[in-house]
C-alpha cells in the first residue's frame with residue numbers, strides 16, 4: 001500500500017488460488033485470500049525489507065512493517081516437490097487482473113456464509129481431492 005516494498009515476479013505462476021484457510025483470514029483480515037504461487041527463484045524483492053511472522057512451523061508470512069500490508073506466504077512446498085515457494089497476495093500486484101484463479105483451497109475451512117457461486121473446483125486443504133464443484137458442474 002505505501003510502496004516501501006516492491007517486488008518483481010518473472011514467468012508464469014505455478015497456480016492461482018482462492019485460499020479459505022483460517023490462517024490466511026487472520027493474516028489478511030479478509031474472509032478469503034487470493035494467492036499467486038511462484039517458485040522462490042521467480043520472485044525478486046527489489047525495494048525494502050519485508051517483515052516475517054512464522055504462522056506455523058516452517059511457514060513464514062511476510063508483511064510491510066510500515067503500512068502493514070499482507071504480502072506473502074513462504075515455505076517449502078507440499079504440492080511442488082523440493083521447491084520453496086512464495087505465494088504473493090494477488091492484490092499486491094500492480095495488475096492483479098493479469099492472474100485468474102483456478103481453484104478454491106481449504107474450502108472446508110471457509111466461513112459458512114461465504115457463498116461461492118463460481119464453477120472452480122474446491123479442494124480439501126491444498127490436496128488434489130476436489131470435494132465438490134461449483135453449481136452446474138458434475139464431480140468426477
Ligand SMILES: [Zn+2]
Pocket residue numbers: 019020021022023024025033106
Ligand atoms: Zn491459506
